[in-house]
Amino acid sequence: MAVIGALVTALLAIGAGPAAAHTVGGVGATNFRTTLEHYDGVPGVELSVVENGSKLEARNSTDTDVVVRGYQDEPYAKIGPGGVFVNENSPAYYLNADRFGVTTVPAGADPRKPPRWRKLSDDQSFRWHDHRTHWMQTTLPPLVSQAPDEFHEISRWTVTLDYRGEALAGTGVLAWVPGPAPWGWFAGVLALLAVPALLLRRGLAFVVGAVVVSDVAHSVGVARLEQSNQVVSLLPQFAVWAIGGLAIWLLVRRHDAGPWAAAVVGVCVAVASGFPDLPVFWRSSAPTVLPLVVDRLSVAVGLGAGLGLVGALALHLVRGRHLRPAVPTPAAALAPDATPAATPDAAPDATPDATPDAAPDAAPDAAIAGAREPATARNEPGEEPREQGAVPREPATGPREPVGAPGEPVGAVSAAGAPGMRARGGRISRRQAVGLAVAGGAGAVAGAGLQAAASPEPPAATPEVGTVPLGSVGRQTVPFHGARQAGIATPTQRQAHARIAAFDLVPGADAAALRSLLQRWTTAAEALAAGRPASDRTDTMTADSGPASLTITVGFGPSLFGRPGFPATARPAALTPLPAFRGETLDPSRSDGDLGVLVAADDAVVVYSALRTLEQLAAGVATPRWQFAGFTRGRGVTTNEGATVRNLMGQLDGTRNPKPDEATFGRQVFAADGWMTNGSYLVVRRIRMLLDDWEKLPVAVQEHVIGRKKDSGAPLSGGVETTAANFGKRGADGQPLIPADSHMRLATAAFNSGAAMLRRGYSYADPLPGGGVEAGLIFLAWQADPRTGFVPVQQNLVAGNDRLSRFIRHETSALFAMPGGVANGEYFGQHLFEELGQ
Numbered sequence: 001m002a003v004i005g006a007l008v009t010a011l012l013a014i015g016a017g018p019a020a021a022h023t024v025g026g027v028g029a030t031n032f033r034t035t036l037e038h039y040d041g042v043p044g045v046e047l048s049v050v051e052n053g054s055k056l057e058a059r060n061s062t063d064t065d066v067v068v069r070g071y072q073d074e075p076y077a078k079i080g081p082g083g084v085f086v087n088e089n090s091p092a093y094y095l096n097a098d099r100f101g102v103t104t105v106p107a108g109a110d111p112r113k114p115p116r117w118r119k120l121s122d123d124q125s126f127r128w129h130d131h132r133t134h135w136m137q138t139t140l141p142p143l144v145s146q147a148p149d150e151f152h153e154i155s156r157w158t159v160t161l162d163y164r165g166e167a168l169a170g171t172g173v174l175a176w177v178p179g180p181a182p183w184g185w186f187a188g189v190l191a192l193l194a195v196p197a198l199l200l201r202r203g204l205a206f207v208v209g210a211v212v213v214s215d216v217a218h219s220v221g222v223a224r225l226e227q228s229n230q231v232v233s234l235l236p237q238f239a240v241w242a243i244g245g246l247a248i249w250l251l252v253r254r255h256d257a258g259p260w261a262a263a264v265v266g267v268c269v270a271v272a273s274g275f276p277d278l279p280v281f282w283r284s285s286a287p288t289v290l291p292l293v294v295d296r297l298s299v300a301v302g303l304g305a306g307l308g309l310v311g312a313l314a315l316h317l318v319r320g321r322h323l324r325p326a327v328p329t330p331a332a333a334l335a336p337d338a339t340p341a342a343t344p345d346a347a348p349d350a351t352p353d354a355t356p357d358a359a360p361d362a363a364p365d366a367a368i369a370g371a372r373e374p375a376t377a378r379n380e381p382g383e384e385p386r387e388q389g390a391v392p393r394e395p396a397t398g399p400r401e402p403v404g405a406p407g408e409p410v411g412a413v414s415a416a417g418a419p420g421m422r423a424r425g426g427r428i429s430r431r432q433a434v435g436l437a438v439a440g441g442a443g444a445v446a447g448a449g450l451q452a453a454a455s456p457e458p459p460a461a462t463p464e465v466g467t468v469p470l471g472s473v474g475r476q477t478v479p480f481h482g483a484r485q486a487g488i489a490t491p492t493q494r495q496a497h498a499r500i501a502a503f504d505l506v507p508g509a510d511a512a513a514l515r516s517l518l519q520r521w522t523t524a525a526e527a528l529a530a531g532r533p534a535s536d537r538t539d540t541m542t543a544d545s546g547p548a549s550l551t552i553t554v555g556f557g558p559s560l561f562g563r564p565g566f567p568a569t570a571r572p573a574a575l576t577p578l579p580a581f582r583g584e585t586l587d588p589s590r591s592d593g594d595l596g597v598l599v600a601a602d603d604a605v606v607v608y609s610a611l612r613t614l615e616q617l618a619a620g621v622a623t624p625r626w627q628f629a630g631f632t633r634g635r636g637v638t639t640n641e642g643a644t645v646r647n648l649m650g651q652l653d654g655t656r657n658p659k660p661d662e663a664t665f666g667r668q669v670f671a672a673d674g675w676m677t678n679g680s681y682l683v684v685r686r687i688r689m690l691l692d693d694w695e696k697l698p699v700a701v702q703e704h705v706i707g708r709k710k711d712s713g714a715p716l717s718g719g720v721e722t723t724a725a726n727f728g729k730r731g732a733d734g735q736p737l738i739p740a741d742s743h744m745r746l747a748t749a750a751f752n753s754g755a756a757m758l759r760r761g762y763s764y765a766d767p768l769p770g771g772g773v774e775a776g777l778i779f780l781a782w783q784a785d786p787r788t789g790f791v792p793v794q795q796n797l798v799a800g801n802d803r804l805s806r807f808i809r810h811e812t813s814a815l816f817a818m819p820g821g822v823a824n825g826e827y828f829g830q831h832l833f834e835e836l837g838q
Helices: 002-013 091-095 142-146 183-198 204-223 235-252 258-281 292-322 362-368 430-453 511-529 604-617 665-669 699-706 743-747 790-799 803-807 830-835
Strands: 032-039 045-050 055-060 066-069 075-080 083-087 117-121 125-128 152-163 166-176 497-505 551-556 595-601 622-631 680-689 762-767 773-783 808-818
Touching: 032 045, 045 152, 045 166, 055 066, 055 075, 075 091, 075 125, 152 511, 183 204, 183 258, 183 292, 204 235, 204 258, 204 292, 235 258, 258 292, 497 604, 497 773, 511 551, 511 604, 511 830, 595 604, 595 680, 595 808, 604 622, 665 773, 699 743, 699 803, 743 790, 773 808, 790 803, 803 808
Parallel strands: none
Antiparallel strands: 032 166, 045 055, 055 125, 066 075, 066 152, 075 083, 083 117, 152 166, 497 595, 497 622, 551 595, 551 808, 622 762, 680 773, 680 808, 762 773
């Protein structure tokens, strides 16, 4: 046992090869599946998914270099007749060093710098971890955690190669494909456990051969996926297979060492290739070139029959105790009345006159004569006599002491009828031995299998115990693709948190740099809106969260036009900067901006994480200018989910908003000209509320300031919230029930030539140094043209001395043109670049 333990330990420790044989590129059997659906290739330039979806491979057998673009559209790798080169100025070079992208990118790695090529090899093929194509997190996607037994399309990805001035795009899908039930394979393993014990005498060599062949197929199938030296990676297995060949030879020769060598092979194969690969039984893909059913069969044979060989050795040892040869009894030890005929195998020259004191050479003489006698084996003091079989063995030399029970004549016939044998229970049966051999292995296999099968992915990719399915708020998604950008007409009741931010292009950033940034933002936004992490982000802030109705809306400010690549003449007339309004006190550092981004969702962490992702992706192209965070009533906190939300003054805000089902909604909210078709213009105003002054007013006075009842939102002229206001109705004192300078009357479309806006306001409350809170409204208004929407309404409010203006302060202002939606394969603002010829 010491020898077999040392040998197995040594074999399994050599280079850690066998223990790692079940993974390629750090990925074992999995339910994630990466497929390449389309590739705009040319002859000699190939792109493929390799290593079970862990990597991409580009092959170039032409005489012209092909360049792989990185995550920021920069040159990342170059493959051609001169070999393989990587760009050390590309962030992708460092991120791709690890499958999960945890490598720190040096500060000097700037994708805008000219490539700094470093040669990797003389090959004309290159494999790399492309984080756009596989799942980056160690926890499952929220949608998968919620329904692991269903198919899920996780993401669509695009990788671009440059060849002779032409862009060769490869597009594919990352999906979750549930695997089969494993119980049939576990049953097969348990059945295979019994086979070696059943074939112990004549077929054990065949079992060893089957185990070796299955391990060869399994190991070679895995190694063929790797690009490294396959022979070197298989060296530890070669040693195991060599011992397997030796075991077969020993078993054929019926040598006692055969079962021991077979057990060594069985343990090595079961531990190295059996237990680690149990997940292939319930996963939909595995790292192998073999058909999946063949790979599963090889694992089942290696594990079941491999452990069965250990059971066969145990059975061999148990049987050996009952087949131990008899100790020859000297003829002289026979009782006086015994005759030579009483001992069937007695030597012809044995005489009854022989005594225990016979000469020392008596036993050798008996051996030479061919005499063999059954007898009881010698036992240690206090040990029960052991029954012996009739297997012949060469007799020991030297004098023998008589054996038998005290007071019993040596050589007396036992109850079993055999001379010199004590009566005792029968030996273990073959059926019992097989049961004992199978029981231990069955417990090990069943325990490991049941524990592993309980989770949809390996422990590193399994949600922690105690997690619960996503609630209705967390699992909600808003479609990213469409004719119009999400986040404009999306109901605010589905998005309780928002952040609005502005960015300015860094000096020197041109149209090409901005286009590349918008492409990265599009890829990230598409993934985040579906509840997936951005492909080149390792942040786990929202790893356990669902999409929570996340939307990301992107647009351009007036100041963008006039920068390199964006002539001022290309700016739409509707994007003319807003005029100054009397009474506003704007902070220039928190107003305007080249780019505007609105991120909204039902969870504040999801919102922050998404905007943080966009900020990091903008590095080197655009810098944050300002950012505001807002909130509104969340879903599930009121019995009336469809009710108009209230602002911090306690008033219903947005009663007369245009409704998507109204015939005028489209022309009031969305533009219909040029690159802004299906887009909308967003006015942002951060309006501070002087709540201390407001809350001192009686409710009746507050209602006259607004023109509506505070509790119901109904116009003061009567009715309910949705009742049309009667501005001519007067009270008993002869005065209009809705004052002429009330906010409602001055802002209504009827007194502003039909001007209308879709308001999506969010409250804010920011702590002040030394105590106190600065609170108010982040006013967001969407319209087809601000010149006929926000501007005339605001001018009317100022001119009419809006009563509300005494309790609010307009402190920041911005205007953005948010273009139309993003179709599959497009990016934010693509139609602007096309119109500019970029």
